[in-house]
Amino acid sequence: MGLPLLALVCCALMAWQHCAAEAAKARHFKWEISNMFWSPDCEEKVVIGINGQFPGPTIRARAGDTIHVQLKNALHTEGVVIHWHGIRQIGTPWADGTAAISQCAINPEETFTYRFVVDKPGTYFYHGHYGMQRAAGLYGSLIVDVAEGKEEPFKYDGELNLLLSDWYHESIHTQMVALSSKPFRWIGEPQSLLINGRGQFNCSLAAAHTQGANQCAAAVNTQCAPVVFPVQPNKTYRLRVASTTSLASLNLAIGNHKLTVVEADGNYVDPFVVDDIDLYSGDSYSVLLTTDQDTSSNYWVSVGVRGRLPKTAPALAVLNYGPNRASKLPALAPPATPAWDDYDHSKAFTYRIRARAGTPPPPATADRRIELLNTQNKMDGHIKWSINNVSMVLPATPYLGSLKMGLKSTLAAARPAETFSRGYDVTLPPPNPNTTVGDNVYVLAHNTTVDVVLQNANALSRNVSEVHPWHLHGHDFWVLGYGDGAYRGDAADEARLNLRDPPLRNTAVIFPYGWTLLRFVADNPGVWAFHCHIEPHLHMGMGVIFAEAVDLVGKVPNEAVSCGATATALMAGAHM
Amino acid sequence: MGLPLLALVCCALMAWQHCAAEAAKARHFKWEISNMFWSPDCEEKVVIGINGQFPGPTIRARAGDTIHVQLKNALHTEGVVIHWHGIRQIGTPWADGTAAISQCAINPEETFTYRFVVDKPGTYFYHGHYGMQRAAGLYGSLIVDVAEGKEEPFKYDGELNLLLSDWYHESIHTQMVALSSKPFRWIGEPQSLLINGRGQFNCSLAAAHTQGANQCAAAVNTQCAPVVFPVQPNKTYRLRVASTTSLASLNLAIGNHKLTVVEADGNYVDPFVVDDIDLYSGDSYSVLLTTDQDTSSNYWVSVGVRGRLPKTAPALAVLNYGPNRASKLPALAPPATPAWDDYDHSKAFTYRIRARAGTPPPPATADRRIELLNTQNKMDGHIKWSINNVSMVLPATPYLGSLKMGLKSTLAAARPAETFSRGYDVTLPPPNPNTTVGDNVYVLAHNTTVDVVLQNANALSRNVSEVHPWHLHGHDFWVLGYGDGAYRGDAADEARLNLRDPPLRNTAVIFPYGWTLLRFVADNPGVWAFHCHIEPHLHMGMGVIFAEAVDLVGKVPNEAVSCGATATALMAGAHM
Numbered sequence A, B: 001m002g003l004p005l006l007a008l009v010c011c012a013l014m015a016w017q018h019c020a021a022e023a024a025k026a027r028h029f030k031w032e033i034s035n036m037f038w039s040p041d042c043e044e045k046v047v048i049g050i051n052g053q054f055p056g057p058t059i060r061a062r063a064g065d066t067i068h069v070q071l072k073n074a075l076h077t078e079g080v081v082i083h084w085h086g087i088r089q090i091g092t093p094w095a096d097g098t099a100a101i102s103q104c105a106i107n108p109e110e111t112f113t114y115r116f117v118v119d120k121p122g123t124y125f126y127h128g129h130y131g132m133q134r135a136a137g138l139y140g141s142l143i144v145d146v147a148e149g150k151e152e153p154f155k156y157d158g159e160l161n162l163l164l165s166d167w168y169h170e171s172i173h174t175q176m177v178a179l180s181s182k183p184f185r186w187i188g189e190p191q192s193l194l195i196n197g198r199g200q201f202n203c204s205l206a207a208a209h210t211q212g213a214n215q216c217a218a219a220v221n222t223q224c225a226p227v228v229f230p231v232q233p234n235k236t237y238r239l240r241v242a243s244t245t246s247l248a249s250l251n252l253a254i255g256n257h258k259l260t261v262v263e264a265d266g267n268y269v270d271p272f273v274v275d276d277i278d279l280y281s282g283d284s285y286s287v288l289l290t291t292d293q294d295t296s297s298n299y300w301v302s303v304g305v306r307g308r309l310p311k312t313a314p315a316l317a318v319l320n321y322g323p324n325r326a327s328k329l330p331a332l333a334p335p336a337t338p339a340w341d342d343y344d345h346s347k348a349f350t351y352r353i354r355a356r357a358g359t360p361p362p363p364a365t366a367d368r369r370i371e372l373l374n375t376q377n378k379m380d381g382h383i384k385w386s387i388n389n390v391s392m393v394l395p396a397t398p399y400l401g402s403l404k405m406g407l408k409s410t411l412a413a414a415r416p417a418e419t420f421s422r423g424y425d426v427t428l429p430p431p432n433p434n435t436t437v438g439d440n441v442y443v444l445a446h447n448t449t450v451d452v453v454l455q456n457a458n459a460l461s462r463n464v465s466e467v468h469p470w471h472l473h474g475h476d477f478w479v480l481g482y483g484d485g486a487y488r489g490d491a492a493d494e495a496r497l498n499l500r501d502p503p504l505r506n507t508a509v510i511f512p513y514g515w516t517l518l519r520f521v522a523d524n525p526g527v528w529a530f531h532c533h534i535e536p537h538l539h540m541g542m543g544v545i546f547a548e549a550v551d552l553v554g555k556v557p558n559e560a561v562s563c564g565a566t567a568t569a570l571m572a573g574a575h576m
Helices: A003-013 A016-022 A172-179 A343-350 A399-403 A491-495 A535-539 A562-573 B003-013 B015-024 B171-179 B343-352 B399-404 B491-495 B535-539 B562-573
Strands: A026-038 A045-050 A059-062 A066-073 A082-085 A110-115 A120-127 A139-143 A158-167 A191-193 A227-231 A236-243 A249-254 A259-264 A267-274 A276-279 A284-290 A299-308 A317-319 A366-381 A380-389 A390-392 A436-438 A439-442 A449-455 A467-472 A478-483 A509-511 A514-521 A526-532 A541-550 B028-038 B045-050 B059-062 B066-073 B082-085 B111-117 B122-127 B139-145 B158-167 B191-193 B228-232 B236-243 B249-254 B260-266 B269-275 B277-278 B284-290 B299-306 B315-321 B368-381 B382-387 B390-392 B434-437 B441-444 B449-454 B469-474 B477-484 B505-508 B513-519 B526-532 B541-547
Touching: A003 B139, A026 B171, A045 B171, A059 A066, A066 A082, A082 A110, A110 B082, A120 A236, A120 A284, A139 A236, A158 A249, A172 A399, A172 A535, A172 A541, A172 B045, A191 A317, A236 A276, A259 A276, A267 A343, A276 A284, A276 A541, A343 A478, A390 A541, A399 A526, A399 A541, A399 A562, A449 A509, A467 A514, A478 A509, A509 A514, A526 A535, A562 B562, B015 B441, B028 B059, B059 B066, B066 B082, B082 B111, B111 B505, B122 B236, B122 B284, B139 B158, B139 B236, B139 B526, B158 B228, B158 B249, B158 B505, B191 B299, B191 B315, B236 B277, B249 B260, B260 B277, B269 B343, B277 B284, B277 B343, B315 B526, B343 B477, B399 B526, B399 B541, B434 B541, B449 B505, B477 B505, B505 B513, B526 B535
Parallel strands: A026 A066, A059 A139, A158 A236, A227 A317, A366 A449, A390 A436, A439 A541, B028 B066, B059 B139, B158 B236, B228 B315, B368 B449, B390 B434, B441 B541
Antiparallel strands: A026 A045, A066 A110, A082 A120, A120 A139, A158 A191, A236 A284, A249 A276, A249 A299, A259 A267, A259 A284, A299 A317, A366 A380, A380 A390, A449 A514, A467 A509, A467 A526, A478 A514, A526 A541, B028 B045, B066 B111, B082 B122, B122 B139, B158 B191, B236 B284, B249 B277, B249 B299, B260 B269, B260 B284, B299 B315, B368 B382, B382 B390, B449 B513, B469 B505, B469 B526, B477 B513, B526 B541
């Protein structure tokens, strides 16, 4: 990788004193991944743990540091990879941790070392990116502080970390079989929501305030004990909040407290104050909270479901004002989650997010526009999600290696469509419900500016259109705008775009029946996934691949290509 | 592989007419392995199926044929292999289908083609050999008829096939986590026994004869419908019976009918008549049955548990005498399974098995004797099975490739012990319960004759010693003898050996507190597993590896070594 070496060379060229303060660190982690019994919501199931922990250990680093994670796969028969969500992997596309895309899955008993620079401070997380392993609990937090000597553009006295997720009692193996079955079987809603890997199934910490709920027993199992966030009065805390849910869109509120949004997906935003924040799967935020309320009470942290009829009870945690006891339940009812289908509320929040002054502005124009229509379709009795009527399937041999080596027949001859029919009625089920499968690989030229229009539509059933949070690997994008109905690219649509202070993000939602327009610069050679971050939707094909200037990618390490056609070719004497 | 070519050359050298009759066929199969919903015992679970079937398709061939199975792994995140149980793989050790031993597991979406000759007629089966995938339902029958123009040494009018197994409701993933857990969790007894993949949980087809049992409802699900074997009166049938259980030792009996044993593990035996036969996991038999009973009735085929306190109800099927209706339940009670701990009955059956005249006799003496003491042990709070106090762990890179390439540090420097302490008291728990893990690789010189003494002992708890059926890959062995207590190698033990007509087999049981002595010739270069065929016992380390004349192994196909250290070395320019 040469990165630590580069740092050394850099130091040698500079005054040592200056350098010592500025020098980025190499941070080493040795992880072992295994299945283990765990009770995330007090019901014992099998989770994927790291070093015997669930969620995995929090990585904490400073901007510019190089992270080394020596990952041993101790699963019995399953491969594994870890994706570092929000880290752009500039110059290290093979460390992006996407099976079948950036690397070969790490086989059982094998070790693979991820080495990458965390170049930008922010709130990130990591998670499995093979099959539905994220939904099996393979995730953890990755927090990057500003480089030594730098300062955040806002002040706070302390930090609280909230990694949010949802949890199913069925194993991911059963879930994957269900989603791939013919006839299709939907996996349903998650049984629980988790805060830092803990929840309570079939009971409520706030039963006194919740009709028909059973009060949870006093904690007997630390694995599902209520999460307590200790705070002191009259201080300001930075809450780092990220959602790695499989399915659920979430809303976070804290009783009696306002939240000031200051960061989204590792980028600073123009601060604004809200009562609650929405988090779609893949989102991360920092919000500031000031402990300016009655100090005799504790307060509920409440996380509920949005965007789908909520069949999963909110997750609750306790904001514990010192010196109150942690076990003192808040007197007031937990804040109510906004109605699941109050999209005006959702849009008000999402549309309000703008870049903080000083954020790099987008290029004024794009070189290319790719319009991606999301539809739900049928194929041979299976149900799929498709993009421009093609449902994504991943290859046996990861793209990064096979495209770099120019292996024949890696890609289908026909490139996927750049647009969809202008007359498509997004308010109705697809007129042609049948889809095909394909690789959905878009080849991007180096340093071109690309606009992507994500167009939502009606699903197979009438009057159904779901939210889809799309996540881009290897890049941040500017979210230029949102609109309802079909995108036309006309003056009215143009008027909805914000070229002045659009936020930089790596995840953006499309609202039901709506569109979202993103812009990014293809300045990071590699092969990058761009997909709906909802785990079952990705499993059902909702994604595309950006193969970006692969000829400019450096030598891909052998460990990342030691499978499939790349291994065969290299063993036969080919070179990377 | 050159085998079909060899056949052609052979034909070219011979008179065409003769050759046409004798020519072995290439038999091609295209299989896809996937997880799917299935109800083996009327409770729906996930099974591993082949081409949407469970059990997998039956392969039927003639001796001398070459089998080509093009196997696509359509599991989502799990590797897979298939072992062809009882096929010696002469000259094709890379096709033995043992992950981490003979080949790299086939990754999801990859295809691997097994090509091998079935050189010997007999009753075989195939099954997964990675993790505990056999217990997930990855198995099927493999039946080899005599070559064209040859005859079996016994006559029969028809055939019935009975592939027997047991079935757990917990997924193998949960089972593997349990067995690897600290503290250890035993998986318990299987929920059901299956005949040809079908059983009935929590009800009995013969409830009228079974105290406290519920009569099964009239079949509503063909996946668990009672198995019916249609026969005509006054005919002789060959029953091909094989056991691929995960745990259970079985006993098969058929109401009112005698069974004449004629084949064991693909070798003819001296025919003998019994009321019932024992089958340990890994065993296969052919028995002849003559339909000489009252033709107005149907008869029960009953399969019950032996060797462990039976907590699993017998599996029942119907022997349907034409022209009775298949649905006519037999009037008599199903034959009772002998008491689980009636080892005299078990030994009487097992000891009676002798080679049919004409079977190759064993060499009169052996060049080497390896004595393997089976003990149950503890390691760091885990429970293991050990051989000479070492519990087997498999490597990341399969042995066949790594040993063939002479990769450094593939094997531990110290070779495993060839014997155990003569003073070891097999009637007591191990005096030193602690074990270590190791590779347990025994290196065998070409064409040497090897004796193996399998010595059973007391487990960790007092007064517990279990049966263990040991299965050898790549070879048949002669079962020279059995004894109770510790093997001493003295005159009394020698007197228990049968050098005149010992049966050739690939699986042999050791009885509680007893020993079994096997002899085989190391005439098949390769790396071969030798292990207890009980799935959880193998998972817990109960096995050894025979690395046999690896320098004489032909070129291992790249597809079998495209993982781990062999892939890395070959990609770096090394040659196989």
